[in-house]
Amino acid sequence: MLLIHCPCCGVDRPEIEFRHGGEAHIARPADPSALDDHQWADFLYMRSNPKGVTAERWRHVHGCGRFFNALRDTVSDRFLAVYRTGEPRPDLDAASTGMEGGK
Amino acid sequence: MSQPHRTPATGRIDRSVPVTFTFDGRTLQGFAGDTLASALLANGIHLVGRSFKYHRPRGILTAGSEEPNALVGVAKSAAAAAAGQSVPNLRATQVEIHEGMVVVSQNRWPSLAFDICAVNDRLAPIFVAGFYYKTFMWPKSFWNSVYEPFIRSAAGLGKAPTAPDPDRYANRYAHCDVLVAGGGPAGLAAALAAARAGGRVIIADEQGEFGGSLLHETGATVDSKPATDWVASAVAELAGNARVTILPRTTVFGYFNQNFVALAERVTDHLAAPDPSLPRERLWQVRARQVVIATGAIERPLVFPENDRPGVMMAEAARIYAGRFGVLPGEEIVVATACDSAWVAALDIAEAGGKVAAIIDMRPDPGAALVARAREAGIRIETDCVVTGVLGKKRVKGVLIGRRKASGVVAAGEISCDCLLMSGGWTPNVSLHSQARGKLDWQPEKGAFLPGDPVQAQRSAGSCRGVDGLAAVLADGAAAGAQAVEAATGTPAPVPDFPATGGEAGSGWWLGTVPHDRNAARVRAFVDFQNDVTAKDVKLAVREGMHSIEHIKRYTTTGMATDQGRLSNMNALSIASSALDNQIPQVGLTTFRQPYTPVTFGTLAATSRGDLFDPVRRTPIHPWAAEKGAAFEDVALWKRAWYFPGPGEDMHKAVERECRIVRESVGIFDATTLGKIEVVGPDAAEFLERIYTNPWKKLGVGRLRYGLMLNEAGFIIDDGVVGRLAEDRFHVTTTTGGAPRVLALMEDYLQTEWPDLEVWLTSTTEQWAVVAVQGPKAREAIAPLVDDIDLSTDAMPHMSVREGHVMGGIPCRLFRMSFTGEAGYEINVPPSRARQVWEAVFANVERLGGCPYGTETMHVLRAEKGYIIVGQETDGTVTPDDVGMSWAIGKKKPDFVGKRSLARPDLVAEGRKQMVGLLTKDATTLLEEGAQVTVEAEPARRTPALGHVTSSYVSPAAGRPIALAMIANGRARMGETLHVPMPGGAIAVEVVSPVFVDPEGNRLNV
Known part of the structure; x- marks a missing residue:
């Protein structure tokens, strides 16, 4: 079970308190009617699904209830950073908020 | 009742406490401290089971949890x-005996000694690797009905108990600084080092007693004390x-992210009369x-012909039985080895009083010191020799010897022995390191995979990472703990x-098949004992095109038994690499997976069974409905009153009456x-x-509107009635499950x-109980109870x-709305007052000739209206649009x-399925929900259906069965005759409007 750091509560909590929310940084278009069918289908269905670092949404549903974003390595399942909704994706080289099993 | 194979004095068993148990009905005696094995x-009992596939007689092979046979x-x-x-x-090697224990052998009929299915052994040539795939392919329909039931009854392990599990299981979460997996010398040293430095430590060992190899390393000392004293x-x-938690009988079985x-802790299995307040097993989930990881090393079998006969045993296991349990596994013992440790075992057994007839070493030149000690003990020594076969079927009678040239x-003759x-x-034993996603490094000089760099916060210590010798293992454990x-x-x-x-x-090791002079076509040397996989099966798999070790594993099932291949993997890998003409590290090891040893479902489920399996939600009206004899149905986690049967009524009659009333x-709902x-x-x-399809800004305060919710893809995901209580306050309702x-x-x-919108959302499902009153007399029923609301239309x-x-004075939010087509x-009201209000309303309802109704009636009434x-x-x-909304x-x-x-x-294209009503032409047949609808009564094969029936009920209002269906271009098919093909013949139906009652909606406004 993953141990996830909630940036709103400021604590590490087990995965069962959270719900995964899909890929992050896919903003709903401000005016969907301006998009053609192809662009709209892209927004609806196309996701990057990378092998490696992915930005994804989590919700601390059984805690503060807030959505937040996380960078996770899909190969090692390791969380590399967590950040609040609306904040830009952190630059990993600069980020040092990686979480280990130990201290 | 005597125990003829005890040593005169050795062992940690308590000879003053005899323990009586039965094995296949035979009463036997052991001592406190014995395992069943x-x-x-x-x-003197070696024959304890029959093998999985061939039903070959099998004996006790090991002294640990990796036991494949017993x-x-x-x-x-x-x-x-x-x-x-x-x-x-x-x-049997893990079961600690207690007074009165009843033990039965498995996979044999009628008895262990005479087993009908042993004929499988004669048929072995057809039961080779992959025989299921080859033999039982045709005809296809025979698989489910004939082959699989037969194979399942003939093959297999124990029988599942017939009664529900009477035991209780518990679950505990824990945190610690250092978890030590294994309580042998490395694990104890690590735990001591970590505990002395002030760490919170959990140390677990799968055995009943801590100490591991120290419990039978009888000549060793630690800290100048005898090993067992240390x-x-x-x-x-x-x-x-x-700050230390010590967990004996506890297996670290899964290493997760x-x-x-x-950890699985076996709390009471070893006790004859446990404290009833204790659980049988406890699942620990430790962060x-x-x-x-101090899980030691596991001795590897030699793969020679007939190496599975009862009486063939791992050398170290015999040493454990002699040194720790005071048991000699035979009268005449022969040792076949490729390494030094078996010599030590032979010498220890001889010292404990056993007779070791010979040591057969594959190596031309074993260490001089060991040879000298064995000579001194009077043991015949054969070097550069191998065992090429075993005499005896249900017990070893002798061994065939071959000289390597x-x-x-x-x-080179035979030696008789038992x-x-x-x-x-x-x-x-790298299982946990591998579970923790650590890579393995091949060490050719040791013939072993050792833990590589860990991925998680873990380290291996002692012989599980190839450290050899007691002093080095202790030092390695102490360093790892620190x-x-x-x-x-x-x-x-500090490092103690x-x-x-x-x-x-x-030193010394051997991997793969042992060379022999026998007819290779006629002998079998077992690699995986529990799954009956032979060296020939592995080679056959390679010949038949399985070139990945993962394919070889699945095709032959080698390494898939309860020991997860701890005994067999290295030999199988070696045989496969030879057959593939490739190097061991290139072929690679299969992945070790959780659980390390089998874990009971009870432990994993813990208290999540019966009433506690899933939460149940009940309304404040539930007890009233139960008192009235309601039948209930599950809707999401809720129990809902389904219908209220009167005397002598079945569901059909009750629903018919409720609908009519x-x-x-x-009616009250x-x-x-x-x-x-x-x-x-x-x-x-x-x-x-923005959330609902409907407009809300112009909805007046005090008004309700039906809301429809879509997902971003345009499909309906929920609906419900929304009331505006104030300019800035809405009471939203959703479906029960949604x-x-x-x-x-x-x-x-x-x-x-x-995020710019200033809105707050609060779940109020549990804050309001809802008494629905529906029907032409609904106002009459509630009016006497309403304090301060004008109910006139x-x-x-x-x-x-x-x-x-x-x-x-009971506060309420009163909705005038309908899900029945009647005024309602x-x-x-607050749940604490709900039953009081309900009973008062019900009294009025009853007085007016009304009745309570359940969800089934609610479904019929709404279907009659096409809701x-x-x-x-x-x-x-x-x-x-598909549902006409x-x-x-x-x-x-x-x-x-x-x-x-x-x-x-796609969503505006012609031909989408649209909701319509269906009436069966004969006006009596009730359609089945989910049934397909077609144009033709007997459509040609591969003709796509037009759609399917979504709801079907007997409608009291229509006086006949009615149905709703989703039909391609349905609204353009009004009046058409379609068909619902069923096993008993197609049913002709007419496409009609989905509203069967009061299409104008006049009844809502009475």
Whole structure:
């Protein structure tokens, strides 16, 4: 079970308190009617699904209830950073908020 | 009752405490401290089971949890056995005997000694690897009906108990600085080092007693004490430290992400009469800052012909039985080995009083010191020799010897014996390191895979990482424990020194098949004992094209037994690499997976069974409905009253009566389970405007509107009635099952897409109980109870809401709305007053000739009106237009969730399935929900269906069965005759409007 750091509560909590929310940084278009069918289908269905670092949404549903974003390595399942909704994706080289099993 | 195979004096068993148990009905005696395996061996019993596939007689091979053969069924007592309460497939080497234990052997009929299915062994040539895939292919239909049932009954392990599990299981979460997996010398040293530095430590060992190899390393000393005394003092020191948790009989079985580690503790199985307050087993879920893996090494079998005969045993296992349990596994013992440790075993057994007839070493030149000691003990020594076969079927009678020559193996006679010990060297136990996603490094000089760099916060210590010799293992454990606690706490930790003598390092190993001079086509040498996989099977798999070790594993099932290949993997890999003509590291090892040893479902389920399996939600009206004899149905987690059968009524009659009474007079219905969300804030109307298809901004205060919710793809996901209580306050209702999903979706949009909106969402499902009153006399039924609300249609028309009080001051939100097509009200009151209000309303309802009704009647009444149920008419691919609800879409709204998708080509294309009504032509046949609808009565094969029946009921109002269906181009097919093909013949149906009752809606406004 993953141990996830909630940036709103400021604590590490087990995965069962959270719900995964899909890929992050896919903003709903401000005016969907301006998009053609192809662009709209892209927004609806196309996701990057990378092998490696992915930005994804989590919700601390059984805690503060807030959505937040996380960078996770899909190969090692390791969380590399967590950040609040609306904040830009952190630059990993600069980020040092990686979480280990130990201290 | 004697135990003829006991040593004169050795062992840690308590000879003053005899323990009586039965094995296949035979009463036997052991001593306190015995495992079932050691007690059976003390009684001279080697034959304990039949193998999985060939039903070959099998004996006790090991002394640990990796035991592949000695699987037995165990009951606590004769009474428990008679009651069908037993546990199958326990390893006799792990079971600690207690008074009255009842043990049965498995996979044999009629008896262990004479087993009918042993004929399988004669048929072995057809039961080769992959025989299922080759033999039982045709005809295809025979697989389910003939082949599989037959194979399942003939093959297999123990029988599942017939009675429900009477035991209790518990579950505990824990945190620690250092978790030590394994309580042998490395594990104890690590735990001591970590505990002395102040760390919170958990140490677990799968055996009943800590100490591991030290418990039978009889000549060794640690800290100048005999090894077992040092173990006792180490355990006492740990037990005296409040920051240390000591868990015997506890297997670290799963290593998950971020040092989340699962342990199974067997709490009471070893006790004849356990404290009833104790659980049988306990699941520990530990989040450890650091883990020290000290799981030791496992001795490897030699793969020679007939190496599976009862009486063939691992050399170290025999040493354990002699040194720790005081049991000699044979009268005449021969040792076949490729390594030093088996010599030590032979010498220890001889010293304990056993007769070792010979040591057969594959090596030309074993160490001179060992040879000298063996000579001194009078043991015949054969070097550069191999065992080429075993005489005897149900027990070893002798062994065939071959001498290794450059030209091959040459027969060199036979030695009679009743026990053959073997050792191909040691396999470091890397299971947990591998589970923790650590890579493995191949060490050619050791013939072993060792743990590579860890991925998680863990380190291996002792012989599981190839460290050999007691002193080195202790030092390695101490260093690992100190490093782990330092990494976990940040405090420097000294490395304690545990000087030791004895338990010297040895050398020598062998991988793969042992060469022999026998006819290769006629002999079988077993690689995986439990799954009956032979060396030939592995080679055959390679010949038949399995070139990946993962394919070879699955094709032959080698390494898939309960030991997870701990005994067999290295030999299988070696044989496969030779057959593939490739190097071992290139072929690679299969992945070790959880669980390390089998874990009972009871442990994993813990208290989540019966009533506690899933939470159950009950409304405040539930007890009343139960008293009235209601039948209940599950809707999401809720129990809902389904129907209220009167005397002599079945469901059909009860529903027919309830429906008629609601339409004629009045019915009372518990609608408490509907989801409710309070949407509040200056932007509440704007928020709903974006979430629902409908327009909300112009909805007046005190008015209700039916709301339809889509997902972004344009498909219906929920619906419900929404009331505006104030400019900035809405009472939203959702479907019973959809409430959490809808609230989560609303939160998602509010938090992540429109954080600028000032809106607050609160789940109020549990804050309002809902008494629904429906029917022409609904107003009459509630009017006497309402304190301060004008109920006249002028003052409170259909689809309106008022806040007020009932019954002298009980606050309520009164909705005038209908899900039946009749005039009706829903009285929302606090749950604490719900039953009081319900009973008062019911008294009026009853006086007016009304009745309570359940969800089935609710379904019929709404279907008669063509009202949809989300999830019944819709299935996640249905748009508002598909169900004739374009009217619910706010045409002037620039945007709402799902709007853009409604213009996608697929969603506006001709030929979409549309909701219609269906009437069976004979006016009596009730269609089946889910049935397909076609144009032709007997459509040609591969003709796609037009759609399917979504709802079907006998309608009292229509006086006949009615149905709703989703049919391609349905609205253009009104009056057409279609067909519903069924096994008994096609049913002709007419396409009609989905509204069967009061299409004008006049009844709503009475």
